[in-house]
Every structure is written in structure tokens, then in C-alpha cells.
Amino acid sequence: DSGVTQTPKHLITATGQRVTLRCSPRSGDLSVYWYQQSLDQGLQFLIQYYNGEERAKGNILERFSAQQFPDLHSELNLSSLELGDSALYFCASSVAPSRAEQYFGPGTRLTVT
Amino acid sequence: GESVGLHLPTLSVQEGDNSIINCAYSNSASDYFIWYKQESGKGPQFIIDIRSNMDKRQGQRVTVLLNKTVKHLSLQIAATQPGDSAVYFCAENSGYSTLTFGKGTMLLVSP
Numbered sequence: 001d002s003g004v005t006q007t008p009k010h011l012i013t014a015t016g017q018r019v020t021l022r023c024s025p026r027s028g029d030l031s032v033y034w035y036q037q038s039l040d041q042g043l044q045f046l047i048q049y050y051n052g053e054e055r056a057k058g059n060i061l062e063r064f065s066a067q068q069f070p071d072l073h074s075e076l077n078l079s080s081l082e083l084g085d086s087a088l089y090f091c092a093s094s095v096a097p098s099r100a101e102q103y104f105g106p107g108t109r110l111t112v113t
Numbered sequence: 114g115e116s117v118g119l120h121l122p123t124l125s126v127q128e129g130d131n132s133i134i135n136c137a138y139s140n141s142a143s144d145y146f147i148w149y150k151q152e153s154g155k156g157p158q159f160i161i162d163i164r165s166n167m168d169k170r171q172g173q174r175v176t177v178l179l180n181k182t183v184k185h186l187s188l189q190i191a192a193t194q195p196g197d198s199a200v201y202f203c204a205e206n207s208g209y210s211t212l213t214f215g216k217g218t219m220l221l222v223s224p
Binding site for chain 1: 125147149154155156157158159173200204208211212213214215216
């Protein structure tokens, strides 16, 4: 158990809908990262937050957004969902942005039908 | 469990053998390289990392080798065990600790 929690574990929704994925980092970690894992694209970095502020952006679509709250938990919002958004979404956390050791949560499996 | 890829390169070894998993990276400016292990249905788990100013680092039963000349990284697992069966990813730190992951290699260990 990495100490990072994610909810829900599974999510099934229809095209065009909006969903919110939630992540709680390890106790003491200030930095949160979101990744998407699909069969054809592998693990892709989406976005990073540090202590409530956006720190870095990767291959995140404009339909997706995220935020980190004062209690350091983070949410990833996915809107206008398409079939191709079906994937595993992982959250990871680290003590600080400069630390390479990121601890991953168990992931949320999103299925868009 | 969850499948992370249907067309991953696969390394099959016998229990007790040593395993070597290879990875080519793309960014010569990357300053950190990390190996992660992902078991079916779980998130990636940190194994070991190495800075770009090193060429070798050892952990418990694992060794990472870095060859910057040819942009190649390898993970050696000694005395491989069935519990080592998983998908292994190399990742490079591209800045602000954002990681770029390789496609992964599936390691299958037979008892």
C-alpha cells in the first residue's frame, strides 16, 4: 500500500458526460501528479500540482482539468467524455516537486460507453 | 487483474535466474531515471532511481545501469522470484519531476 488513495476504483459512464476523480496523497506529500494509462499510449503524464498550485502540464486535453485543495487532496475533472478517454487514471504524490520518487495510487478505471 | 498492455515485449525466466530488462530513453538532458514495477491491478511501484551523473546504482537484489552515450538504461534483478512477475517501466525525469514513461516490459517468472 503506497498511502495514496483514489476513488472511485471503477467508473462507467456515457459519452458526453462529466466525471470527477479524487485523490488523497500520502501524508506529508505536497505534490500531486495525474497520469493516464491506456493500451495504445502507455502511461502519460497529465498535470502536476504542488501545495495547491499548478506546477507542470503534460498531455492534458482542454476537456480535462484538475485542482488541488487546501487539504492537499486533488480532483481530476473529465468532461465531454469520448470513447477514447477510457483508460486507467493514476494519481501519484511526492514530498516535493524536486523529488523523483513518486508514490502511485491504485488508479481509477474509467470506461466510457 | 487489469491489463496494462497487450503487445508488450516479454521476458520469460526461470525462478532463480538473473533478469535483465532494457530501456532506451530519448532525452539526453534528463537528469533522473527511474524504474517502476506494475503488478496486475495495481499502480506503478518505485523500485530504484539513478542520477545522470552516475552509471550504476545498486539496491536490494536490483541494479540499474545507465549508459548515457547510447541513451540506454537497464534493470538487473538477481535471483528472480515469482513475485517479481510484473510489467517494468523505465521513466525519465523531464523537468519539475514530470516523468516520461517507456512502453514497459512484461517479466514472467516460472517456478
